[in-house]
Amino acid sequence: MSESTDGPKLKIEEAKGKVIGAIAETMDLYGVTPAAANLYATMYFKDQMTLDEMRTELGMSKPSMSTSVRKLQDIDMVKKTFTRGSRKHTYAAEKNFFRSFMSFYCQMWEREVKMNLDAIEEAQEDFINVIKDAASTPDIVAEAKQFYDQLEESKAYYHWLNDLVDSIRNGEIFEFLPKDKKE
Amino acid sequence: MSESTDGPKLKIEEAKGKVIGAIAETMDLYGVTPAAANLYATMYFKDQMTLDEMRTELGMSKPSMSTSVRKLQDIDMVKKTFTRGSRKHTYAAEKNFFRSFMSFYCQMWEREVKMNLDAIEEAQEDFINVIKDAASTPDIVAEAKQFYDQLEESKAYYHWLNDLVDSIRNGEIFEFLPKDKKE
DNA sequence: AAGTTTGTTAAATAAATTTTTAATAAAGTT
């Protein structure tokens, strides 16, 4: 595909392209939209960019860039930068994957824990009411008890996930798994 | 919404429904299709199910159940079970979230690491060629060097992610973060 | 071995999501 007849400038672009494609595909897999994924991967090789530079570089519409940048900001993978003199907004990608990807997971996991734990609490209350209900037959009571216990057991996972998020946020996990460990 | 006039049987279904909704929504967020997500969440409260039971329970087509079950098997969240006497295939959901969700993440992360590390290796070779190329001007060489170093630095993250997967797979992470830790 | 039941693959439809065009708002400049 890429020939040795390519100029060095072009070879650099091709090399970057391979990494951009891989990063974007990964993000796609995690539910980030194609435009946002491509944008982050592109910005990974840039110091900072304006919306118009993004549009030119990716060949997409400005609103698409605008919403994509915002989504990336929401998950802390892009930060707004101040550039004196230019009235165009400038943005920079978080280049440290430890920071960018971890903030992504922590946010996802926290949402997961909250959502599921809330639902579990509600459901457990319901099951208790069924157990206390005089209209419940013995086998219905038994069923409710069983489901209650199943949910109770599952809570351990969500508490553990919360602990994982905490240890990532405060950096303790890197004492257990060092960042610079040899292969 | 749910009234105390509901029969106990109905209240149980409502309670399960809340948890099913939360689990399915979580899976949705991670890129699992709605049908597969709802199916797993439904199976979480069942001992085992046949394809026809799934279709009836979810009100969806059989091929949809078939492909959904396969996807769930791929990520080890559903196992085929043997039921003597019945010629219908039976399947059971992995009820232990530590196992089901962790196998999901490990698989995703391994794919991510391989894909990105492969791309990085290729790109780094390209950058070396540019650096060695007589046709490259000094500033192009400098640019190639800079990108090469950026990629080199990023490898630490992928190695770390691999270590994380290993420690989850061999259980060592649970010495650092116990499953049963109090709140 | 023919027939029946179950499961899977392929093509078509339907639904949902992403992106764009167009319009509006906000900010800055002269």
Added chain:
DNA sequence: AACTTTATTAAAAATTTATTTAACAAACTT
């Protein structure tokens, strides 16, 4: 204060993805 530039919001179009209908293959029964 009017004008210009930039960014955002809303509605429309287009793409993609998920699901279903229909056809096929496999496995089991009689």
